[in-house]
Amino acid sequence: MTTTFITGANKSLGYETARRLLEAGHTVLIGAREPRRGRAAAEALGARFVQLDVTDDASVEAAAADVAAREGTIDVLVNNAGVGGPQGPAEELTAADALAVYDVNVFGVVRVTRAFLPLLRGSADPVVVNVTSGLGSFAATHDPERVEGRVVAPLYASSKSALTMLTTQYARALPGVRFTAVDPGYTATDLNGHSGPQTVTEGTDAVVAAATAGPGGPSGEFRDRYGVVPW
Template sequence: MTITLITGANRGLGKETARRLIAAGHTVYIGARDKRLGEEAAAELGGRPLALDITDDASVRAAAEQVGAEAGCLDVLVNNAGIIGPGNDAHDATAEQVRTTYETNVFGAVRVTHAFLPLLEASESPVIVNVSSSLGSLGIAAAPERHTSILPVYYPALAYNSSKAALNMITAQYARTHPKMRINAVDPGHTATDLNGHTGPQTVAEGADIIVRMALIGPDGPTGGFFGNDGPVPW
């Protein structure tokens, strides 16, 4: 039995990823900040509800204790929860606005990963998937016109883009210090979700492809990489 936790799994990419991993035989914890919405999604999908606010230390600790008591280990962690957040205008952004975005997209991922590391270390083949974005690629930001096959339209957003760049570096550092784990960042592409007002050209099913693929890798799979549906994404 493969035990999986997906944060922000009550809607969008997280919910679609949960649906497909459950179909693949995983026991999936549906992490959701709103307890009721998480329970509804879990009932619909056949997963296990898990109240989890990734910006709150006590909530994350309680979630880790629950999974530990019920499952004893964690095989796959998908750090999916994220926000666009304020502070995206590079001219007007304040430190406090940027901090709001980082609290979820960066500190939230670290908070959850740190809390669940003992359960991941108890797995025979632990996997972490960090849901990033090609907007967080420094290579693409330096010359977006060279990478239109990966990111057809480049959107400058100080807080969001830099938070995903930070998540990419966090991924690389965890992978380096935990060589027995498979730890990767993924770029789902511009997908129509609540996050962007359903403006993306991709469907949720298309966007979830790379998340599901990397969640299913075995011990011989890649680690410390950044991948999209068409292959590696520039750092």
């Protein structure tokens, strides 16, 4: 049985990822910051809720300890939790704004990955899936034919670019664990006011594919639902 831990799994892409992986036979642990919503999501899906605030070291360590005591190991870690940050004019962005976005989208991934690596190392085929974005891609954001080329989101986009590079560096530094950065694509979620043309099922295709690739799957790649993409 494959055991998967998903951060930010109480709604949108995280929730749909959990649903699909449960359907695929995984044991799924729902990581969420807000206990009421996290428990409700876990109960609706038939998963187990683990309280987790990716911006809080103590919360992350407590979550890892909880999983160590209950499950002992995990096979897949999906770093899905993310925030969009402020939407105001670029000239009004502050360092505090940047820290808040990076604290979830980048530093949160570092916290969770560090805490859960000992649990992953107990797996025969450990996998980490980092949910990034095409908005962090130089190729996509410089292509006027793509939606990413028409969006201005300095903090979110740069944080996702950092996350993709972090993924490739982890893959190089930790060859015993497969790391993949995945771009869901422009999906209708709370993050964009449900304006994306893709459904959450389509948006989780790349996440599910990376989580279920099996031994010998790719590592250190940036992928979307169609395959490897330029970055």
